Amino acid sequence: MDAAPEWLRRLAAAAAVMDVPRIIRPPASGGRRSAVLVLFGDGPDGPDLLYIQRNEGLRRHAGQPAFPGGKIEDSDGGPVGAALREAAEETGLDPAGVDVLGTMPELFISRSQFRVLPVIAWWRKPSAVRPVDIGEVAAVERIGVADLADPANRLSIRYPDGHSGPAFRIGSMMIWGFTGLITDRLLALGGWERPWDAATVRELPKGAA
Template identity: 40%
Template sequence: MSDLPGYNTELQPERAPRWMEPLVEGVAHAHGHPDVQGVDIRGRGNTRPDGQRAAVLILLEGADTLSRQRPDDAAVLLTHRSPTMRSHSGQIAFPGGRMDSTDLNPVDAALREAWEETGLDRSSVTPVAELDPVHIQASGYPVYPVLGHWHTPGEVGVASPAETDEVFLTPIAELIDPANRLTVGWAGWSGPAFTVNDYLVWGFTAGLLSALIHESGWEQEWDRARTLDLHATLEKSRNNESHAPGVRFSR
């Protein structure tokens, strides 16, 4: 199936299922959460001068009947970036990438990138919210996270092997589970992380997930007191991050 550029590009928060309402409401406060601020370098003079921007799609699947308090059967779509990529190689990421001049807005860009990477049918998605842009030091791009509900789940997979080598749904319950949460650190920086499918989710992706889980009220108490070495933790994972960690975060 081909993509539909320019289609389904307006936010429709009123169409979010009831269980996603706390998440949509929490978007307004997520950017101020420490876990997002830890990867945002706004005001540090590192934004690219060429005006390039990027967008990612935080796509959640779940039936309308799930509980607001804890949507145990909901899941989020994640990708494993190919270890041969020049940037963020081997990392777990949301579908996304640089905005093109033909993209109408960040929603259009996020849906296009998701189609290019996973084959996602944009007509199966309801875009419900957009977070403030996050500036990442590795690229200097302002990245616009777009929150969407996958109201009609369909087939997805690796559509661009040069960019991703695995596409999978991770249950929200696994991300909430304290047993899968940890803090990792490197060279004075530390931030939240998750273990899923023997992968380590850290950096930008983990920061957004952690902030959204907290702001939605779904978070459970987990051990924040211990910080594990990022390099050592990555070596035990199957990320295969060939440039790990080439990203420098705010300190």
């Protein structure tokens, strides 16, 4: 595979300085440092993104789709190392085939108190992926950007605290919450966003919170 395409380099540069929505803006202090891998690849129908679906039995974020990632360990050497290590542990991907282009601003998940640094990367040499840590990961999916941008797959979800946010229903997977917000911003920054019905808000399905 070739080096990262120019469109992704432009997206990574724009994402590095994007405005952070208030709902995921980190506090001045506190929280646990973590990182996620926002991995773009060259799919059969254009660019795609790698997602995992967390196991239903987890104490935090049970059943939720997410980008691969987790807590930054001292041995990781920082967020990039953590994102690649976690992605390899969760999906089996080979980090040697991944080119890191940059990071987004630090974001915050208030419910779990994680300070998250998304690492944007290009899948230069894709490897087979699957749920490796089956205690934590139920599914691994590559989802096309065109499917994410399709207005028919987009919706707004109201959370129990009264806030609402963007969500995406692709096959059996519904991407919402923190991951939905990041996905929404990536579509806008990449110029893929299409008009969709954001005014109609649906309640979060029972058991999804």
